[in-house]
Amino acid sequence: AKVKVFADLYRKTRQLAELNRDLERRVVERTKALEASTAELLQSEQRRSLALAAAQxxxxxxxxxxxxxxxxxxxxxxxxxxxxxxxxxxxxxxxxxxxxxxxxxxxxxxxxxxxxxxxxxxxxxxxxxxxxxxxxxxxxxxxxxxxxxxxxxxxxxxITDRKRTEQRQNLLAREVDHRARNALAVVQSIVRLTKGESVEAYTRAVEGRVRALAHVHDLLSQARWEGADLARLIGEELAPYAGTDGGRIAIGGTSLILEPNRAQTISLALHELATNAAKYGALSNAEGKVSVGWAVENGVLTIRWREAGGPPVQPPARSGFGSKIIQASVAAQTGGAARFNWQRDGLDCELIIPLLPSAAMPSRKNEATMSTEATAASRNLRILVLEDEALIGMATSELIEELGHSVVGPFLNLAVAREALAGQLDAAILDVNLGQEEAYPAAQVLADRGIPFIFMTGYSPDALDKRFREYPILQKPIMRDALSEAIKTFSPRLEKSA
Missing domain, CATH: 3.30.450.20 (PAS domain)
Known part of the structure; x- marks a missing residue:
């Protein structure tokens, strides 16, 4: 009996030991599985964190x-x-x-x-x-x-990088739209301002001016709008008049790359000078010659146009349209000046163009300003025009006068318009983009004074400063009827403020 008891006890001890070993094995296996699962979970979390970090x-x-x-x-x-x-x-x-x-x-x-x-x-x-x-x-x-x-x-x-890319794309799209509308407005101004003795003469004049703008546009495009070589610009503009041996035109000066606005201004001015010389000056006969030289001193570019050998000429009794364009565009686009000296055998003209803002010429009232101010008493409203494109400013002023109002300006930038903004005004028309600055400070002055104004711009309405989005907008190129309707909105506001 005792042997049987010890035998059963031994057997149960062996079974218990076996169960214990089995339990230990299972614990080890479960522990390893849990460790593997934990490691896998940790790796998964690390991969997720890396993926999130990589994707910001x-x-x-x-x-x-x-x-x-x-x-x-x-x-x-x-x-x-x-x-x-x-x-x-x-x-x-x-x-x-x-x-x-x-x-x-x-x-x-x-x-x-x-x-x-x-x-x-x-x-x-x-x-x-x-x-x-x-x-x-x-x-x-x-x-x-x-x-x-x-x-x-x-x-x-x-998504900051994506947003910045979108903003750059939107800005580029707005700028392309603005430039296209501005170019159309310039062409529209040429069409409106050009005068001709006949349909054929008018057509030739318009085509010539548009061709001059297209020519400088080609030069700028080739240089990705970084600038235009002055010697090449002058040479190509005058090439049609050089003669078979090229001896009728002489050009020379320092090497200079012009920024786009100045290049366009000079191209248009040279076109007007060449056209005048071909009609009445040294290029109107077989013997005449033209020399164009230029130099830069103290940040100011001086271009001298000199005619010789042409028929006798007399100073004109009044400024022609070509000289008005030259004077207005050089002053408005560059802050410079154009000087005409009529010699017996041809015109001697100097274009004085500051290349740096600090070298700008003292501001002077242009002919349009003086003539409109002289007749202000017989006009309905005194309307200030702030526009940096000379041709657009001239065309807008002409439209305003046709509608029976007085023009104050046109002014090319805030500096030259500052005195007028503080003076007697009934209303204003403001171009938003004034080259290197915007018209919003002028708009704020007018708003503070309670003077109504409208924006004239190539930008879409949503591109305007939020402070001024309730003000009317005329998108370039502007039509006469649209300008007339916009000006009519001034009167009720003027009556209300009075």
Whole structure:
């Protein structure tokens, strides 16, 4: 009996040992499996974090009840913070959101319901250093059994680079549209301002001026609008008059690359001088010659046009249209001046063109300003014109006068218009883009004085400064009827302010 008891005890001990070994084996296996699973989960989380970081993304959660935040490294990187999420309150995170976008985010959260718990929005954040970043935010809400919001979680994608690319593309598109409209307005001004003794003469004059603009446009396009070589510009403009041996035209001067506005101005001025010489001056006979020389001193370019050997000429009794274009365009586009000296055998003309803003000529009232001011008493409204394109300014002034009003200007920039802006005015027409500056300071002066004005621009309305979007806009090229209707809107506002 005792042997049997010991035998059973031994057998059970062996069984217990076997069970223990089996349990240990299973524990080891389960532990290894758990470690492998944990490692895989960790790797997965690391891969997710790397993917989010590579995509400039971050994930986050908010416990609505406790106000406790949690987020990953990607979100911390977007916020540009090394503070722990637990250190942030709801108010702290709200301060990170751009003030103009906070109301939209509040509305987004308020619109979440148990049946519609996912939302997305684009919003800006402001980093501690003041840098603004654009973010695309996708949020999902969790609701408790009683329908109360309990948790919000989501992902944030930094889309700043995409937004900047879009802004550059939009800016480029607006600039292309602006340049195209401005070019059309310049051509329209040429058509309107050109006079001719016959249809044929008028057609030739318009074609010649448009061809001069097209020529300089080709030169600028070849140089990607970085500038035009002055020697080449002059040489190609005068090539048709050089004669079979090229001896009728002599050009020479220092090497110089002109920025686009000055190149266009000089091209148009040379065209007018050459056309006049071909009609009445040294290029109207077989013996006459033209020399064009230029030099730069103290930041000022002086181009001298000299005719010789032509028929006897007399100074004109009044300025012709060509000389008006030269004077107005050189003054308006460059801040320079044109000087005419009529010699017996041809014209001696100097174009004085500052190459630097500090070298600009003293401002002088142009002929259009003096003539319109002299007749102001017989006009209806005194309307200031601020336009940096000389031809557009001249054409607009002519239209305003045809409509029975007085023109103050046209002025090419804010500096020369400053005195007039403080003077007696009834209304104003402002080009938005004035080359290196914008007309908004003038608009603010007029708005503060209660003087009505309209914008005349090649830009679309949504490109205007937000402060002035309620003011009327005329898009270039402008039509006479559209300008007339716009000016009519001045009268009620003037009566109201009176």
């Amino acid at each position: 993304m971050g994930s986050w959660e908010l416990d609505v009840g406790t106000g406790r935040w949690s987020w990953d490294e990607g979100q911390a990187r977007i916020f540009d913070t090394d503070r722990a999420p637990s250190e942030f309150s709801v108010l702290d995170v709200r301060k990170v959101i751009h003030p103009e976008d906070q109301a939209d985010l509040d509305a987004l959260v308020a619109s979440m319901t148990p049946s519609s718990a996912t939302r997305q929005i684009e919003a800006r954040i402001v980093r501690p250093n003041g840098e603004e970043r654009w973010c695309f935010i996708v949020a999902a809400a969790t609701f408790a059994a009683d329908g109360q919001l309990s948790q919000i979680g989501g992902v944030t994608l930094d």
